[in-house]
Amino acid sequence: MSELNQQMIEQYRTRFLQEVEANVEEGEWVKMCMQCGVCSGSCPLGKHWAHPPQEIFMMIRAGKREEVLTSDSMWMCTSCYNCIVRCPRGLPITHIMHGLATYAKRLGLAPKNQPTAKFAQLFWDNLVKKGRVNELKLGLSLYFMNGFGEGIKVAMKQQAIGLGMLRTKRMNPMEVVGGHAVKDLDGFHKMIRKAQELEDARIKQNAG
Ligand code: SF4
Numbered sequence: 199m200s201e202l203n204q205q206m207i208e209q210y211r212t213r214f215l216q217e218v219e220a221n222v223e224e225g226e227w228v229k230m231c232m233q234c235g236v237c238s239g240s241c242p243l244g245k246h247w248a249h250p251p252q253e254i255f256m257m258i259r260a261g262k263r264e265e266v267l268t269s270d271s272m273w274m275c276t277s278c279y280n281c282i283v284r285c286p287r288g289l290p291i292t293h294i295m296h297g298l299a300t301y302a303k304r305l306g307l308a309p310k311n312q313p314t315a316k317f318a319q320l321f322w323d324n325l326v327k328k329g330r331v332n333e334l335k336l337g338l339s340l341y342f343m344n345g346f347g348e349g350i351k352v353a354m355k356q357q358a359i360g361l362g363m364l365r366t367k368r369m370n371p372m373e374v375v376g377g378h379a380v381k382d383l384d385g386f387h388k389m390i391r392k393a394q395e396l397e398d399a400r401i402k403q404n405a406g
């Protein structure tokens with residue numbers, strides 16, 4: 199169990215709603231849910247989730263910390279915003295879903311091998327190196343994210359698309375040995391470090 203997770207369990211004990219309000223983006227809205235179910239009924243994928251949004255809000259209020267934070271439901275949110283435009287209480291449901299996923303990841307509780315979580319990490323690692331996404335490297339990382347054998351199979355399957363992109367100059371093979379960076383790469387890295395410091399300080403303050 200991560201140190202931060204242990205710290206949060208001790209700090210909030212049975213008060214999971216308060217933990218969400220203090221630590222999850224837009225978490226202070228959860229108590230406004232009136233359980234009408236419109237969000238779950240409007241979510242194009244909700245019926246395939248273990249816990250659609252309305253159920254997640256009910257579980258938070260019922261203190262089901264572990265079930266919520268280890269769930270892969272919020273990782274399935276596609277940000278289509280259907281729920282937000284229909285919620286009679288105006289809850290920013292999409293942002294809460296992403297906030298819960300981010301918080302679960304920070305605590306080390308995100309489900310292992312969840313594809314969205316893996317993609318998000320690959321995207322971040324790729325972006326943060328040069329300040330812009332290297333699409334060729336990101337594509338290759340995605341192909342090979344489940345191992346070498348699987349990567350070769352996917353690459354073979356997608357080769358027509360790849361060759362088409364090369365032919366139409368939508369992809370530059372030289373990007374594999376470096377890639378473009380933003381003009382002020384040092385400044386970009388400083389900005390990321392500062393944002394990380396501020397986020398760490400915010401977490402520490404909430405935990406303190
Ligand atoms: S639509 Fe809004 S009020 Fe209704 S269950 Fe969903 S979040 Fe709650």
Ligand code: SF4
Pocket residue numbers: 237240241242243244251274275276277278279280281282291292295
């Ligand atoms: S934004 Fe997410 S939770 Fe809301 S309807 Fe779309 S997929 Fe479902």
